[in-house]
Amino acid sequence: MSLQDFVKILRSRWLTIAVTTVVGVLGGVAFTLMTTPLYEASTRLFVSTTSGSSLSETYQGNRFSQERVASYAELLTGQTLAQRTIDKLQLDITAAELQGHIKADAKPDTVLISVNVLDSSAIRARDIANTLSDEFVVMVRDLETPENGSAPDSRVVVEQRASIPDGPVVPKPAQNIGVGLALGVVVGVALAMLRDLLDNTIKSREQLEEITGTGLVGSIPLDKERRRQASISFDKETSGIAEAFRKLRTNLQFLAVDNPPRVIVVTSSVPSEGKSTTAINVALALAENEKSVVLVDGDLRRPSLNKYLDLIGTVGFSSVLSGAVSLDEALQETRYPGLTVLTSGTIPPNPSELLGSQSARKLLTELRSRFDYVIVDSAPLLAITDTAILAAGADGVLVIARFGNTKKEQLSHAVGTLESVGAPLLGAVFTMTPARGGGSYSYGYYGEYSARTEPSRRLEITRNQTREITESSQTMFQPSVKSRKSGPGD
Ligand SMILES: Nc1ncnc2c1ncn2[C@@H]1O[C@H](COP(=O)(O)OP(=O)(O)O)[C@@H](O)[C@H]1O
Ligand SMILES: [Mg+2]
Numbered sequence: 001m002s003l004q005d006f007v008k009i010l011r012s013r014w015l016t017i018a019v020t021t022v023v024g025v026l027g028g029v030a031f032t033l034m035t036t037p038l039y040e041a042s043t044r045l046f047v048s049t050t051s052g053s054s055l056s057e058t059y060q061g062n063r064f065s066q067e068r069v070a071s072y073a074e075l076l077t078g079q080t081l082a083q084r085t086i087d088k089l090q091l092d093i094t095a096a097e098l099q100g101h102i103k104a105d106a107k108p109d110t111v112l113i114s115v116n117v118l119d120s121s122a123i124r125a126r127d128i129a130n131t132l133s134d135e136f137v138v139m140v141r142d143l144e145t146p147e148n149g150s151a152p153d154s155r156v157v158v159e160q161r162a163s164i165p166d167g168p169v170v171p172k173p174a175q176n177i178g179v180g181l182a183l184g185v186v187v188g189v190a191l192a193m194l195r196d197l198l199d200n201t202i203k204s205r206e207q208l209e210e211i212t213g214t215g216l217v218g219s220i221p222l223d224k225e226r227r228r229q230a231s232i233s234f235d236k237e238t239s240g241i242a243e244a245f246r247k248l249r250t251n252l253q254f255l256a257v258d259n260p261p262r263v264i265v266v267t268s269s270v271p272s273e274g275k276s277t278t279a280i281n282v283a284l285a286l287a288e289n290e291k292s293v294v295l296v297d298g299d300l301r302r303p304s305l306n307k308y309l310d311l312i313g314t315v316g317f318s319s320v321l322s323g324a325v326s327l328d329e330a331l332q333e334t335r336y337p338g339l340t341v342l343t344s345g346t347i348p349p350n351p352s353e354l355l356g357s358q359s360a361r362k363l364l365t366e367l368r369s370r371f372d373y374v375i376v377d378s379a380p381l382l383a384i385t386d387t388a389i390l391a392a393g394a395d396g397v398l399v400i401a402r403f404g405n406t407k408k409e410q411l412s413h414a415v416g417t418l419e420s421v422g423a424p425l426l427g428a429v430f431t432m433t434p435a436r437g438g439g440s441y442s443y444g445y446y447g448e449y450s451a452r453t454e455p456s457r458r459l460e461i462t463r464n465q466t467r468e469i470t471e472s473s474q475t476m477f478q479p480s481v482k483s484r485k486s487g488p489g490d
Pocket of ligand 1: 222224275
């Protein structure tokens with residue numbers, strides 16, 4: 001994995017990392033709040049020995065003290081002294097418990113011992129430290145006094161007494177939160193990597209092209225506005241999504257230039273991948289280019305064009321096929337110039353049969369003769385055969401994959417279905433691609449209309465790209481008032 005891949009994963013999974021980081025920090029805070037505060041009180045003991053008069057005696061006395069110091073440190077944390085302290089202060093703890101809270105450090109090459117006592121009460125910490133030290137002085141005197149009652153060889157003085165500690169030494173909020181934060185980030189990054197490893201959704205142009213065996217002809221960015229209003233007003237809009245549809249239109253117009261596809265089925269593997277939204281806007285983009293376009297709702301089970309475009313849903317495709325109304329009666333004008341719609345009509349009991357009928361084929365042929373383009377919205381390919389039947393009779397099929405949502409198996413299954421009926425695949429379209437950093441194109445996870453894998457096609461696309469640039473610069477300066485090609489359906 002390159003550094004770039006790593007950065008991409010971090011960017012695409014920033015939410016995971018943010019969540020674990022917040023959890024880590026909250027964990028640090030919770031740990032801090034749950035920890036009983038402990039106060040530390042300290043005393044310092046000085047060990048002295050009866051020094052002789054001569055220099056060498058003094059030196060030896062000093063050595064003797066230093067050796068003593070090490071043993072004293074042991075005795076300070078011992079059970080005997082702990083018990084004596086407990087008895088003296090009438091504490092309600094065991095000697096072992098108290099021992100666990102006492103620390104005695106002998107500084108090397110000195111005759112000093114520092115004693116630290118931890119306790120949940122600041123006052124008690126001080127009392128224990130002082131009492132313990134006083135008891136130790138007595139204990140040493142008892143131990144060091146020879147049998148004959150002469151002066152003890154060594155004695156201990158409490159050089160510094162304990163005072164009430166200002167604040168607790170435990171918990172350490174900054175340290176706990178810091179550790180929580182660091183752990184959160186590390187776990188978040190690890191989780192992001194793991195999720196990326198286990199992610200089997202399609203997220204790159206390469207994956208999409210490999211699975212579909214065709215080139216990417218469009219990347220439609222995610223645009224929240226589309227949830228409210230599926231259709232884009234191309235005469236007003238210059239947003240990223242409008243530009244993406246214009247590019248898709250251009251690519252469509254230059255695909256198979258010798259035999260341009262005019263009946264185009266828009267489909268995908270599962271619901272909610274943006275088929276209807278894409279079909280509507282591809283049709284509108286073509287209509288913007290002064291083409292007469294009919295948009296047909298080929299999803300006879302769950303039609304949506306009527307809802308998305310505020311049209312009558314009860315008269316349409318199925319009504320014409322059943323002979324209830326004529327085609328002219330069923331075609332509906334829209335508020336968009338150049339766009340006519342044939343909604344699905346009432347939901348028939350046998351959609352697959354109806355779509356596979358001779359009449360359906362005739363109907364599409366009729367529409368083909370009346371309009372420059374017939375764009376067919378369709379049902380998802382997996383689970384039902386409706387769309388495969390439709391696709392087999394079309395000039396071309398655009399297969400859609402929703403970025404980071406469509407699973408690889410789903411798409412390959414869908415493409416397999418299309419191949420099995422011999423449907424001509426025109427190209428793949430990515431929908432709802434993340435539009436970060438001022439437009440989807442700056443997001444490096446997928447490319448845009450770049451060279452395909454086959455060398456012969458690469459040439460074709462390079463040529464197309466050149467035209468596309470010319471075209472899109474033209475469309476940008478196109479006047480919004482357009483003349484329409486008139487067809488019998490208009
Ligand atoms: N480019 C897009 N940006 C944001 N939302 C989108 C986009 N395309 C489609 N949607 C939303 O996704 C949902 C499913 O879209 P739809 O076109 O009905 O999918 P399908 O026809 O595949 O079931 C709808 O709520 C639609 O508004
Ligand atoms: Mg739909």
